[in-house]
Amino acid sequence: MQQSNISDVQKWFPSEDGNEAKRNEFMDLIGQLIQGVDDLKNPDQVNLGGEKNREGLFYEKLVSESRIPNSGKPMKDVNEELLKLLHGHPYHSKYFFTNILPMASIPGILGMLTAFMVNGNNLWDVYGPAGAEAEVKVTAMMSKLAGYDAEKSGGYTTWGGQGAVYSGLRIAIAKMAPSSLQQGVPGNFYAFCSEAAHYSLYKSMEAVGLGSDRLIKVKTHSDHSMDTEDLRRKLRQVCESGGIPVYIVATTGTTDAIGIDDVSAVRSAAEETAHDFGLQAPHIHADSALGGFFAFFNEYDLHENALSFSPAVISMIKPIQEKMKHLHLADSLCFDFQKLGQTPYVTSLFLVQDAHDLKRIDLDPDETPYVGHRGYGDYHTGYTLECSRMASSISMYSALMAFGREGYQKLLGQFLEVNLHFREQLARRIPQADIMNPDNTGMSTLFRIYPEGAPRFSDEISGACTVQELERNNALNEKLFEKLGAKRDQMFFGDTKKHLLAGTREGIEVPLCVSKFFVISPYTMPEHIPGIIDYLKENIEEVCRAHGSLMTN
Numbered sequence: 141m142q143q144s145n146i147s148d149v150q151k152w153f154p155s156e157d158g159n160e161a162k163r164n165e166f167m168d169l170i171g172q173l174i175q176g177v178d179d180l181k182n183p184d185q186v187n188l189g190g191e192k193n194r195e196g197l198f199y200e201k202l203v204s205e206s207r208i209p210n211s212g213k214p215m216k217d218v219n220e221e222l223l224k225l226l227h228g229h230p231y232h233s234k235y236f237f238t239n240i241l242p243m244a245s246i247p248g249i250l251g252m253l254t255a256f257m258v259n260g261n262n263l264w265d266v267y268g269p270a271g272a273e274a275e276v277k278v279t280a281m282m283s284k285l286a287g288y289d290a291e292k293s294g295g296y297t298t299w300g301g302q303g304a305v306y307s308g309l310r311i312a313i314a315k316m317a318p319s320s321l322q323q324g325v326p327g328n329f330y331a332f333c334s335e336a337a338h339y340s341l342y343k344s345m346e347a348v349g350l351g352s353d354r355l356i357k358v359k360t361h362s363d364h365s366m367d368t369e370d371l372r373r374k375l376r377q378v379c380e381s382g383g384i385p386v387y388i389v390a391t392t393g394t395t396d397a398i399g400i401d402d403v404s405a406v407r408s409a410a411e412e413t414a415h416d417f418g419l420q421a422p423h424i425h426a427d428s429a430l431g432g433f434f435a436f437f438n439e440y441d442l443h444e445n446a447l448s449f450s451p452a453v454i455s456m457i458k459p460i461q462e463k464m465k466h467l468h469l470a471d472s473l474c475f476d477f478q479k480l481g482q483t484p485y486v487t488s489l490f491l492v493q494d495a496h497d498l499k500r501i502d503l504d505p506d507e508t509p510y511v512g513h514r515g516y517g518d519y520h521t522g523y524t525l526e527c528s529r530m531a532s533s534i535s536m537y538s539a540l541m542a543f544g545r546e547g548y549q550k551l552l553g554q555f556l557e558v559n560l561h562f563r564e565q566l567a568r569r570i571p572q573a574d575i576m577n578p579d580n581t582g583m584s585t586l587f588r589i590y591p592e593g594a595p596r597f598s599d600e601i602s603g604a605c606t607v608q609e610l611e612r613n614n615a616l617n618e619k620l621f622e623k624l625g626a627k628r629d630q631m632f633f634g635d636t637k638k639h640l641l642a643g644t645r646e647g648i649e650v651p652l653c654v655s656k657f658f659v660i661s662p663y664t665m666p667e668h669i670p671g672i673i674d675y676l677k678e679n680i681e682e683v684c685r686a687h688g689s690l691m692t693n
């Protein structure tokens with residue numbers, strides 16, 4: 141091939157013919173990025189190295205300075221610019237404990253890269269056959285894991301756990317009122333979820349036009365699972381006043397505490413109430429975005445214990461198993477691979493027990509002139525809210541094949557083990573702190589600190605405190621948020637200002653502020669816990685001392 145025939149614009153693209161020179165150039169550029177990140181790593185802190193000052197008018201300056209260059213830069217130079225974006229970025233070292241924000245695994249990244257190499261459009265198998273194939277495989281694999289009949293179930297990859305909650309709602313409405321696709325949503329439709337549910341449903345109610353006032357929040361038990369007696373009561377109330385319950389979201393793994401709703405009890409409450417009022421049963425979506433991956437333990441034999449988990453980890457898996465075995469009773473569910481599946485954003489899988497449900501929200505062939513409904517091509521996802529879709533299923537497929545069931549069991553087991561050590565040592569060594577989710581055996585520990593002599597967690601949830609007492613305790617915890625937050629480059633804890641609502645003597649409910657230790661880095665090991673507790677203890681003591689001297693002044 142003669143050099144002179146190469147068009148200048150081709151330099152930005154992978155080769156057409158697989159030639160070695162272009163491959164090496166591409167590999168070098170990728171190598172530059174990987175090495176560039178490695179050079180910024182420091183396992184003893186959270187943030188990557190480099191220069192980054194986000195103080196002051198940081199974003200305003202970006203706006204005024206940013207413009208497209210007239211002539212482009214060499215890709216090596218662009219890579220240097222890209223690496224600068226990563227300077228000071230949080231990285232999933234052993235001290236990263238904030239929320240469910242995982243590191244992307246190598247199989248997950250390679251899966252993405254595979255998809256990018258052909259850049260198929262997952263909308264239609266004529267454009268994206270690899271994505272369609274992987275999507276069908278992953279849907280079947282995860283259906284079987286969840287206990288669905290893979291011959292009957294269906295699913296697709298979508299924009300997050302929130303997208304799955306939204307898709308479930310679309311199906312729920314279409315089931316109850318098929319004409320709503322043309323005529324709009326009847327105003328007397330109601331949806332239900334627990335007080336501990338993710339705000340996805342709240343947003344979905346806004347987006348479908350029902351409005352969040354038609355979302356009914358159900359009380360939770362102390363283990364943060366839905367109180368299905370309260371669900372029954374609220375379903376009846378809605379039915380008695382002429383409303384129609386269309387959708388119940390059972391959270392199987394709440395985002396903070398990892399409380400797991402009992403899908404079986406939710407289904408019974410839904411079906412019995414519907415029957416009593418002569419209504420069709422509402423659609424039940426298991427919001428298993430986070431917790432779905434616990435289904436990897438569903439068939440783990442706790443007696444045989446093939447992976448030699450410690451007895452304490454076995455005792456954590458047991459209650460999870462008991463709840464997760466009901467997952468298949470949901471009409472739809474979700475696996476957020478970008479959470480416990482260890483793949484990059486956005487890799488969420490929405491599953492339906494009955495693939496016919498997808499037809500209910502499909503577009504009429506007349507409305508899709510560009511794609512599908514041809515003699516060629518068999519897989520057209522006209523039912524997704526997206527039009528073009530990335531083939532994120534390839535990343536999921538890669539992770540599932542590389543980790544296998546055992547790999548996920550080992551990883552999740554490690555997270556549980558580390559969390560267990562944290563809980564034990566926190567309880568033993570930090571008397572100011574109470575654990576707020578002692579009954580949830582996942583990888584997250586919520587804790588709240590108390591001033592000396594103040595009412596503690598058990599008093600707070602008994603409803604016997606005053607609003608002022610709860611607010612004082614909240615104020616101390618907010619001080620701790622600020623202190624830990626300012627030093628999050630050392631250890632990155634999570635926090636929430638709206639953990640469960642505690643009743644008060646005045647009858648007002650007050651949300652409790654809590655800090656969060658979420659085990660999500662594969663690099664956090666039990667032997668790191670003593671150092672982590674030392675750090676927390678020191679910071680908590682400082683916050684309490686400052687608070688104490690404030691109170692006595």
Ligand SMILES: *Cc1c(COP(=O)(O)O)cnc(C)c1O
Binds near residue numbers: 340395427428429430
């Ligand atoms: C994270 C989460 C969501 C939202 O998922 P995204 O992927 O961020 O859209 C919804 N529900 C639960 C229970 C979650 O944990």
